Amino acid sequence: MEEDLGVGETRRDGRAAAPRRADDEPAEGTIVVLEHPGGLRVREAPVEVRAILAGDHAVEGRDRLEVRRRERTNARIGGLAIEPGRLQHPVPRLDLEAESLVQRPANLGGDENEGPASGRLRGLEGGLRQGQPDPAPPPRRLHPDRTDPGGRAADRHQARPDHGAVGVGDERARLRVARGEVEIGPTVAPVLAQERGDDLVDVGGRHGSDPWEPHRPIVADASAIIGRMATLSRAEVEHVAHLARLGLTDVELGRLEVELNHILDQYAILAELPTDDIPPTAQTIELENILREDVVRPSLSVEAVLANAPARDGDFIVVPAILDKR
Amino acid sequence: MTDVTRLHAHEMAGLLRSGEVSSHELTEAHLAAAERDNRALNAWLTIDRERALAEADAADARLAAARTDHAHALDRLRPLLGIPVALKDLVSMAGGQCTAGSRILAGYVSPYDAHITERLRAAGAVILGKTNMDEFAMGSSTEHSAYGPTVNPWALDRVPGGSSGGSAAAVAAYHAPLSIGTDTGGSIRQPAALCGVVGMKPTYGRVSRYGIVAFASSLDQIGPFGRDARDAAALLHAIAGRDDRDSTSSPEPVPATLTALPADDDEAARSLRGKRLGLPREYFVAGMEPGVEARVREAVAALEAAGATVEEVSLPHTAYGLATYYIVAPAEASANLARYDGIRFGPRLGDGDVLANYLATRGQGFGAEVKRRIMLGTYALSAGYYDAYYLKAQKVRTLIKGDFDVLWAQGFDALVAPTSPTVAFRLGTRLADPVAMYLSDACTLPVNMAGLPGVSVPCGLSDGLPVGLQLIGAAWSEAALFGLARGYEAITADAPWRALEPAALASAADAKVPTPAERMAEVAVGAAI
Numbered sequence: 062m063e064e065d066l067g068v069g070e071t072r073r074d075g076r077a078a079a080p081r082r083a084d085d086e087p088a089e090g091t092i093v094v095l096e097h098p099g100g101l102r103v104r105e106a107p108v109e110v111r112a113i114l115a116g117d118h119a120v121e122g123r124d125r126l127e128v129r130r131r132e133r134t135n136a137r138i139g140g141l142a143i144e145p146g147r148l149q150h151p152v153p154r155l156d157l158e159a160e161s162l163v164q165r166p167a168n169l170g171g172d173e174n175e176g177p178a179s180g181r182l183r184g185l186e187g188g189l190r191q192g193q194p195d196p197a198p199p200p201r202r203l204h205p206d207r208t209d210p211g212g213r214a215a216d217r218h219q220a221r222p223d224h225g226a227v228g229v230g231d232e233r234a235r236l237r238v239a240r241g242e243v244e245i246g247p248t249v250a251p252v253l254a255q256e257r258g259d260d261l262v263d264v265g266g267r268h269g270s271d272p273w274e275p276h277r278p279i280v281a282d283a284s285a286i287i288g289r290m291a292t293l294s295r296a297e298v299e300h301v302a303h304l305a306r307l308g309l310t311d312v313e314l315g316r317l318e319v320e321l322n323h324i325l326d327q328y329a330i331l332a333e334l335p336t337d338d339i340p341p342t343a344q345t346i347e348l349e350n351i352l353r354e355d356v357v358r359p360s361l362s363v364e365a366v367l368a369n370a371p372a373r374d375g376d377f378i379v380v381p382a383i384l385d386k387r
Numbered sequence: 388m389t390d391v392t393r394l395h396a397h398e399m400a401g402l403l404r405s406g407e408v409s410s411h412e413l414t415e416a417h418l419a420a421a422e423r424d425n426r427a428l429n430a431w432l433t434i435d436r437e438r439a440l441a442e443a444d445a446a447d448a449r450l451a452a453a454r455t456d457h458a459h460a461l462d463r464l465r466p467l468l469g470i471p472v473a474l475k476d477l478v479s480m481a482g483g484q485c486t487a488g489s490r491i492l493a494g495y496v497s498p499y500d501a502h503i504t505e506r507l508r509a510a511g512a513v514i515l516g517k518t519n520m521d522e523f524a525m526g527s528s529t530e531h532s533a534y535g536p537t538v539n540p541w542a543l544d545r546v547p548g549g550s551s552g553g554s555a556a557a558v559a560a561y562h563a564p565l566s567i568g569t570d571t572g573g574s575i576r577q578p579a580a581l582c583g584v585v586g587m588k589p590t591y592g593r594v595s596r597y598g599i600v601a602f603a604s605s606l607d608q609i610g611p612f613g614r615d616a617r618d619a620a621a622l623l624h625a626i627a628g629r630d631d632r633d634s635t636s637s638p639e640p641v642p643a644t645l646t647a648l649p650a651d652d653d654e655a656a657r658s659l660r661g662k663r664l665g666l667p668r669e670y671f672v673a674g675m676e677p678g679v680e681a682r683v684r685e686a687v688a689a690l691e692a693a694g695a696t697v698e699e700v701s702l703p704h705t706a707y708g709l710a711t712y713y714i715v716a717p718a719e720a721s722a723n724l725a726r727y728d729g730i731r732f733g734p735r736l737g738d739g740d741v742l743a744n745y746l747a748t749r750g751q752g753f754g755a756e757v758k759r760r761i762m763l764g765t766y767a768l769s770a771g772y773y774d775a776y777y778l779k780a781q782k783v784r785t786l787i788k789g790d791f792d793v794l795w796a797q798g799f800d801a802l803v804a805p806t807s808p809t810v811a812f813r814l815g816t817r818l819a820d821p822v823a824m825y826l827s828d829a830c831t832l833p834v835n836m837a838g839l840p841g842v843s844v845p846c847g848l849s850d851g852l853p854v855g856l857q858l859i860g861a862a863w864s865e866a867a868l869f870g871l872a873r874g875y876e877a878i879t880a881d882a883p884w885r886a887l888e889p890a891a892l893a894s895a896a897d898a899k900v901p902t903p904a905e906r907m908a909e910v911a912v913g914a915a916i
Binding site: 293297298301302304305306307308309310313317320321323324327328330331334336339340341342343344345346348351353354361365366368369370371372378380381382383 | 495496498499590591592605631632634635637704706707709710711713714721725728729730731732733734735739740741742744745746747749750751753755758759761762763765766769776778779780781782783784785786788821822825836837838839862
């Protein structure tokens with residue numbers, strides 16, 4: 062069987078790389094190595110995500126992770142041509158989401174072969190349990206028939222009757238498997254792990270309904286997000302509503318979950334367009350450096366401006382205190 | 388004398404100069420029509436009778452002074468002097484309301500004039516009031532107004548299109564010869580098509596947006612409605628041009644030819660000769676109504692018969708326009724609408740801390756469609772998703788714009804396409820499915836994505852409802868587009884459908900017809916509004 066890679070292995074050189082050691086990492090528990098085909102730049106990636114997608118990018122930093130582009134990949138959005146030798150880990154894209162949203166007991170982590178990274182960085186189950194990876198996996202034709210040749214996603218769930226607290230994505234993942242939507246992603250080899258004092262590997266997503274809980278987006282390649290991963294859970298809908306400072310009723314939240322997912326489905330069409338080399342268009346007319354004369358002009362009177370204030374005290378707008386009055 | 392409300396603005400201007408009618412009389416006639424029909428149409432959110440008549444009297448004074456002055460004084464008067472105009476209710480007018488169709492701006496009073504309001508005042512136009520619209524211009528039917536829907540003067544159980552549905556309906560119903568709209572994804576052209584009037588979305592940057600409620604800042608543009616090309620062009624001329632309070636407004640000169648479209652039909656028809664027009668095959672989309680396609684193809688045949696050459700062309704990225712638009716526009720909207728927080732203006736709800744006030748004010752102040760778009764936009768811009776959505780959409784936008792650029796480089800004068808794939812649809816029928824509603828703009832929003840001008844002109848009826856022909860041009864080609872539109876009007880001047888008035892207008896004055904809100908209450912049971 063073709064083997065999955067362990068954590069942190071980047072096999073651009075075609076050799077089987079040893080699992081990345083904790084010692085190699087510049088900061089304790091912070092390295093995230095991403096491979097991704099879409100030129101994704103990760104911003105403010107959550108520290109909890111310890112995704113390792115094989116090695117064209119290194120992501121560093123604790124709270125603000127930055128992608129360092131080492132080399133362009135030949136992978137394309139939408140998952141077409143992948144150069145031989147570049148394809149390290151033909152895991153269904155689904156897995157990134159599925160795994161990343163699953164909270165697992167840490168003791169289900171790796172096996173002895175994992176080396177020093179064991180227990181620190183945890184790969185997908187396959188990668189961790191199948192011994193050494195194949196040093197030169199063949200290029201794989203990508204989802205021509207929308208199947209999951211390895212059956213990994215389904216296997217994984219079946220093989221894991223015991224896995225612990227289940228995050229919001231898990232049920233979606235199962236549904237997608239059941240619907241036959243699992244596809245082979247181009248080069249995504251996500252390995253999610255973290256080291257913390259606690260027992261759970263928390264790899265992103267939201268697990269509670271507390272809107273104040275920081276959101277931990279699942280960092281994946283852009284095409285995967287826009288293609289097949291665009292599914293919002295109820296908890297994510299609640300979180301987005303909080304970000305937007307919209308107080309929504311339960312009925313509204315339920316309706317939005319359905320409607321937003323329906324709309325996001327329409328976005329999937331964009332994943333088929335390769336745009337790596339296309340510059341973005343933010344404005345359509347060629348205007349630059351528009352400056353006006355630096356002259357004094359009358360401004361609105363205080364009275365005119367404050368006339369619309371919902372609460373007023375003299376020349377001030379009254380607002381609720383945001384700091385303690387002490 | 389015939390009903391002055393049936394005249395075109397350029398005809399009214401002639402009568403004003405000759406003294407056959409005063410601006411006061413014109414204004415009074417239009418106010419009376421608007422007040423009479425508004426119960427049934429709900430096209431207006433405010434009708435400002437006193438102010439309008441005062442402005443009309445001022446215009447009459449200027450006309451009288453010019454008449455007693457030297458011989459050329461009348462010729463020097465601006466074309467819109469004394470002409471009634473309607474403003475979409477997102478255009479600031481000092482001392483007046485500006486709701487943008489939203490509860491969250493209920494009671495807000497504009498402290499200043501928008502740039503275009505200043506320009507209209509300077510031109511001597513008489514502002515009758517403010518028209519209904521989809522909340523924050525988000526919608527294609529005017530059903531998403533917090534103040535009840537507007538209905539179509541051609542069929543009172545149908546939508547007028549949107550978001551500038553009130554402005555389109557007001558012009559179609561002879562409440563004003565001219566009105567102002569805004570177009571972010573088709574919000575001028577689509578209601579113009581559905582109401583059987585002329586509406587133009589100018590080039591991005593052609594008109595200053597200072598004082599306009601912002602929706603999606605890389606797409607929004609202000610434009611005119613009229614009942615013919617000459618009127619709409621004259622209104623555009625009055626509002627266009629550089630304004631340093633809007634750094635996206637362009638110094639590109641505003642062509643004087645906008646006010647000099649040929650009055651003579653033969654001359655206008657002759658101008659079509661030799662014009663090279665492209666017919667984008669992707670705009671004849673699946674789901675297009677056969678009646679709409681038939682009218683558009685007839686119009687194309689008429690243009691060819693008048694000497695234009697028409698070639699089928701391709702805009703290969705058209706299919707990606709809708710998804711791209713519905714990332715870019717909501718993303719920008721979510722940022723623009725962050726300002727509505729109940730702190731400095733508008734209602735402030737909730738009595739707790741700042742967060743509780745935000746949640747209550749915004750949760751109760753915004754309607755369903757606005758919330759949907761804020762949610763979409765917030766999600767698309769949130770950490771980890773920016774590149775996947777917004778950046779990706781901006782890149783696809785480059786491709787969409789490039790499709791058009793290729794055709795301009797090949798020498799096409801304009802593209803000819805349907806404005807809307809369907810005629811006016813029944814109230815409530817697309818509310819439950821946002822994606823179905825969004826498809827209303829499939830033929831118009833690529834034009835916004837590319838920043839180009841587009842004009843919709845009536846080209847006949849299908850099942851008794853208006854069909855719009857869209858003409859799309861290169862940047863800054865508004866005058867040429869209006870020239871083509873004027874030529875098309877000339878070659879179809881004798882078409883029987885041009886003599887028809889909106890079918891349902893006669894019953895609009897009937898106090899027994901249901902109001903739009905009552906109709907909506909019937910159809911919207913269970914629909915997500």
